[in-house]
Amino acid sequence: MHLEHWGKCLSLIKTKIGIQSFETWFKPIESISYKNKKLTLKVPNKFFYQWLEEHYIKLLNEVISNVLGKNGRIEYIIPDNTLTKNNIKSPKLNYKNTFLESSNLNNLNSNYVFKNFISGKCNSVARTAGKKISNSPGNNPFNPLMVYGGTGLGKTHIIQAIGNKIINNNNNNKSVYYVTSEKFANQFIDSLKENKLKNFSKFYANIDVLIIDDVQFFSGKTKTQEVFFHIFNQLNLNQKQIVLSADKSPIKLSGLEERLVSRFKSGLTVELEKPDYQTRLNILKFKVNKDNLSISDDVVEYIAREVDSNIREIEGVLISLMAHSTIYKMEIDLNLAKSIINKIVKNTNREVDINYIQEIVSKYFHISIEEMKDKIRKKEIVIARQVAMYFSKDYTNNSLKSIGFHFGGRDHSTVIHAVQAVNDMIDTDIIFKKSINEINKRLSSN
Numbered sequence: 001m002h003l004e005h006w007g008k009c010l011s012l013i014k015t016k017i018g019i020q021s022f023e024t025w026f027k028p029i030e031s032i033s034y035k036n037k038k039l040t041l042k043v044p045n046k047f048f049y050q051w052l053e054e055h056y057i058k059l060l061n062e063v064i065s066n067v068l069g070k071n072g073r074i075e076y077i078i079p080d081n082t083l084t085k086n087n088i089k090s091p092k093l094n095y096k097n098t099f100l101e102s103s104n105l106n107n108l109n110s111n112y113v114f115k116n117f118i119s120g121k122c123n124s125v126a127r128t129a130g131k132k133i134s135n136s137p138g139n140n141p142f143n144p145l146m147v148y149g150g151t152g153l154g155k156t157h158i159i160q161a162i163g164n165k166i167i168n169n170n171n172n173n174k175s176v177y178y179v180t181s182e183k184f185a186n187q188f189i190d191s192l193k194e195n196k197l198k199n200f201s202k203f204y205a206n207i208d209v210l211i212i213d214d215v216q217f218f219s220g221k222t223k224t225q226e227v228f229f230h231i232f233n234q235l236n237l238n239q240k241q242i243v244l245s246a247d248k249s250p251i252k253l254s255g256l257e258e259r260l261v262s263r264f265k266s267g268l269t270v271e272l273e274k275p276d277y278q279t280r281l282n283i284l285k286f287k288v289n290k291d292n293l294s295i296s297d298d299v300v301e302y303i304a305r306e307v308d309s310n311i312r313e314i315e316g317v318l319i320s321l322m323a324h325s326t327i328y329k330m331e332i333d334l335n336l337a338k339s340i341i342n343k344i345v346k347n348t349n350r351e352v353d354i355n356y357i358q359e360i361v362s363k364y365f366h367i368s369i370e371e372m373k374d375k376i377r378k379k380e381i382v383i384a385r386q387v388a389m390y391f392s393k394d395y396t397n398n399s400l401k402s403i404g405f406h407f408g409g410r411d412h413s414t415v416i417h418a419v420q421a422v423n424d425m426i427d428t429d430i431i432f433k434k435s436i437n438e439i440n441k442r443l444s445s446n
Contacts, residue, residue: 002034006041008067016059017397024323025052032077037068042077044326047291049076051319054111062399106167107178112160118286120279123154126270130158134165137174137209137241142268144232144242148249149272151353152312155245158272159211162243166209174208181217182405185224189409197227204231209241215264216246217406219255220370229260236263280304280314287318295321299337306341317341352395352443354388354406360442361388364435373408383425386418387436391443393419 006029014022030042043049052060064072114134119127129142145162147155163176179187191200204210210231218225235242246253249271250264275283281304288295299321307314320340325332362369365384372385385407392403393415400412407414425432 002031002039005034005039005067006031009039009063012063012066013059016063016399017056018395021397024320024327025056028323028327037072038075039064039068039072040075040077042079044079045322046078047293047322048326049078050111050291054109059397059399106163106176108160108163108167108176110164112157113164114161116286116290117154117157117161118279118283120275120282122273122275122279123158126158126272129268129270130162131165133241133243134162134169137166138239140241143236143239144244144264144267146244146246146250146264146267146269147272148246148269150247150274150310152310153272153274154311155272156213159213159243159245163209163211166241175206176209176211177204177207178211178213180213181215182402184212184228185217185221186405188224188227201227201231205234207235207240209243210235211243213245214247215244215256216248216253218260219253220373222257225257225260229257229263232260232263236266242267274309275311277304277308280308280311283311283314284318287315293318293322295332299332299334302334302337303341354392354396354398354403357391357395357443358388358406361391361439364439364442373406375408386421387439389415389418390422390436391439395443 010026013026017026025048028044028048032040032042034040043052060074064074114127114131117123117127126147129145133140133142133145145159147159149155160178163178166174166176188197188200191197218228232242244264246264250261250269253261253264281301284300284304287293288300303314303317307317317337317340321332321336324330324336324340330336358369358372361384362372365380365387367381367384371381372388374381376382389403389407392398392406393400396403398406400415403415404410404412422436426436
């Protein structure tokens, strides 16, 4: 029975992530037992478990809930005979004020704390400001705080670290809430559908520390921007702390109302830059020591020299080394490090996300991204939209629902249909297949 349940979970997971990620992080997991909606899984080591919890918790929430039901849960077995329990439960947002009293309110990742955030020239200003905010939220010159920078530079880490420190400081039981702009927009849409807009606004107006990630996704969402503008003003007026992150500086954010951008710029705006060699080396040494990994100094120094793009890529190399060592019983030496870096770094100069896919596909089909997201039913636009959804499914770890959201708020069934339609056209239309290959080259070359 347990094998059947885990098999169903694996089948769902395989449709939602890339094959390399699946082979590395889910194939090595062994199903041990299933009883009372508790699925017991054996993972190779503690490092493996921590990576799953940190990077795939949302996916596991979704899959376990789907296969085992809303009360489903996972228990991990780690080879040192320890058990780690994880109740997989992701309740819908409750707009009542009592929701503020819930220990699950904040949505914060407990691993994102300042002691795990290595300081360097690239992030020292943001880190210092974040600590000052944590000590006196709302009563400081850094309100709002806007942290911006490219992919994998630690934006989510530092803004959540602020929230975690405020909670740990027990600042008069101040309520802290972390939310992505995508989730905020979905909550707003749901509140409209359920005639609960007042409850929605009241909930946000009563938060002491609001942390919103990736505000660039508010772009083009006029009604969402409007309601957020009013919430922002009310929080600001009441000296509540607001912390934001984005992939660009406020002046470069397109599709946002000027009045909202003006609010973003009214506090402290700080950039997270690419880490220099010394910071990269310190990050690697910290992670190696923290997880008791057996990696020599020459390998650590080699990784720090060669992987100079972002922190996430450094972590990816380290994780891949550990996975190869664990699964294939290989010693982590320079040759293995060189092989891993050549495979996953040297040929991946830019991380491909949905925005980038939309950019490449829209240029190829000579349409605008706005047309792609709109409800236009012209054949050439529909095909372009389906192709972009197809590559979003292939290149990113976004869920079907998330992909649909990025294409004008469409649902997951539309994405499934798009992927199938593109596969059918590839099988039956040689010219279309050549177009797909060409777009694929443009994406992979970047």
